[in-house]
Structures are given as structure tokens and as C-alpha cells.
Amino acid sequence: NAGVTQTPKFRVLKTGQSMTLLCAQDMNHEYMYWYRQDPGMGLRLIHYSVGEGTTAKGEVPDGYNVSRLKKQNFLLGLESAAPSQTSVYFCASSYSIGLAGGETDTQYFGPGTRLTVL
Amino acid sequence: RKEVEQDPGPFNVPEGATVAFNCTYSNSASQSFFWYRQDCRKEPKLLMSVYSSGNEDGRFTAQLNRASQYISLLIRDSKLSDSATYLCVVTNNAGNMLTFGGGTRLMVKP
Numbered sequence: 009n010a011g012v013t014q015t016p017k018f019r020v021l022k023t024g025q026s027m028t029l030l031c032a033q034d035m036n037h038e039y040m041y042w043y044r045q046d047p048g049m050g051l052r053l054i055h056y057s058v059g060e061g062t063t064a065k066g067e068v069p070d071g072y073n074v075s076r077l078k079k080q081n082f083l084l085g086l087e088s089a090a091p092s093q094t095s096v097y098f099c100a101s102s103y104s105i106g107l108a109g110g111e112t113d114t115q116y117f118g119p120g121t122r123l124t125v126l
Numbered sequence: 127r128k129e130v131e132q133d134p135g136p137f138n139v140p141e142g143a144t145v146a147f148n149c150t151y152s153n154s155a156s157q158s159f160f161w162y163r164q165d166c167r168k169e170p171k172l173l174m175s176v177y178s179s180g181n182e183d184g185r186f187t188a189q190l191n192r193a194s195q196y197i198s199l200l201i202r203d204s205k206l207s208d209s210a211t212y213l214c215v216v217t218n219n220a221g222n223m224l225t226f227g228g229g230t231r232l233m234v235k236p
Contacts, residue, residue, distance in 0.1 A: 048228070117169035
């Protein structure tokens with residue numbers, strides 16, 4: 009049981025390049041999330057998904073796209089990378105989505121991807 | 127006003143000390159409350175959920191005060207290994223997502 013995995017772990021891009029970050033979970037969770045974490049800003053939600061084939065915008069969605077073609081995978085794409093997208097990206101998954109209260113809302117995180125855009 | 131506010135610290139305490147963190151939140155309808163721990167350059171991990179009646183897990187005690195809209199985390203007998211950033215997490219204003227605070231950094235010294 010690997011939990012939540014992310015690839016790649018590190019990446020350096022030049023401005024204007026594109027890339028896709030892959031997140032996979034083996035806990036059969038319906039809900040998946042992409043966050044970015046910057047110094048002094050905390051975790052900010054980029055996009056999330058409430059199930060296979062569905063995605064929704066979070067707090068900071070501009071410049072990113074996502075897809076959830078399979079329940080266990082959630083992809084984050086950067087079509088034209090900018091230096092402002094230099095950050096640590098975390099994927100997470102959960103059984104429920106913060107309505108029920110309690111431990112079913114617990115989010116499990118992947119190890120993160122450190123992205124630098126030059 | 128931020129949805130979840132925490133004192134960023136750092137809190138520098140000696141081993142064996144008792145330390146407490148508070149976190150305030152703006153959504154009075156929030157139903158889910160958690161404390162997460164994040165080690166340097168690692169992912170956040172659940173430390174404990176916070177229930178209305180308060181709960182304890184070993185040296186850690188979490189309390190919820192709905193009237194004043196804050197949650198607290200008390201760590202007794204601090205260990206060097208407790209050094210980390212502690213993230214407060216609550217349901218967001220829309221009630222459909224969790225919102226993370228900026229974190230409080232704790233440094234336990236020998």
C-alpha cells in the first residue's frame with residue numbers, strides 16, 4: 009500500500025515550457041487535490057476532483073489544467089510555465105470532502121514535487 | 127481576514143517544556159478540524175482530528191472552542207523530534223473544502 013505517490017520529485021523548466029505532474033493513490037479515494045506551497049503562503053488549493061471524470065477550480069487555478077481520467081490518477085498540467093509557478097506541489101486524496109466532519113475528511117499527501125521555472 | 131490564522135512563530139522551547147498553539151478560523155459553520163504536522167521539506171501528515179469535546183493522544187491535547195472560533199494544540203514534555211511546523215486545518219467558508227493555515231513553527235532545543 010503506497011498511499012499517494014507523485015512523479016517527478018524534482019524538475020527545472022525554462023519559461024514557456026510545458027509539463028505534467030502525475031499523482032496516483034491506491035486507497036480508492038474519490039477526492040483528490042493539487043496544492044502549491046510557497047514560503048509564507050501556506051498550502052493553496054489549485055484544483056480538485058470529486059470523482060473520476062470531474063474536476064473543479066480551487067483558490068489559485070490560473071495557469072494550470074487538470075484531468076482525472078482514472079479514479080486513482082490526478083494529473084496537473086502547466087501549459088506555459090512562468091517563474092511565478094516555482095513552488096512545491098503537493099497532491100492529496102481523501103475519502104470525503106470536509107462536509108461530514110471527522111476523520112473521513114483526512115487528506116493524505118504525496119511527497120511533493122519541487123518545481124523551479126527559470 | 128484570512129479563513130484560518132496562525133502565529134507563524136517560531137516557538138523556541140527547551141526539551142521537556144509544555145507549549146501551546148492557537149488557531150482562529152472565520153467560518154462559524156465549520157465541521158471538520160484537524161492539526162497536521164509538516165517536517166522540513168516533507169509532506170503534511172495528520173497529527174490529530176479535533177473534536178468538540180476535546181481529545182488527547184499521548185502528549186498531545188487538542189481543544190475546540192466554537193464560541194470563540196479557535197482550536198488549540200497543547201504539547202507536553204516536548205521532545206526534540208517534535209520540532210516541525212504545525213498546520214491548523216478547518217472546513218472553508220463555502221463548507222466544501224478544507225483550508226490550511228500558514229502553520230506555526232516549533233523548535234525544541236536540547
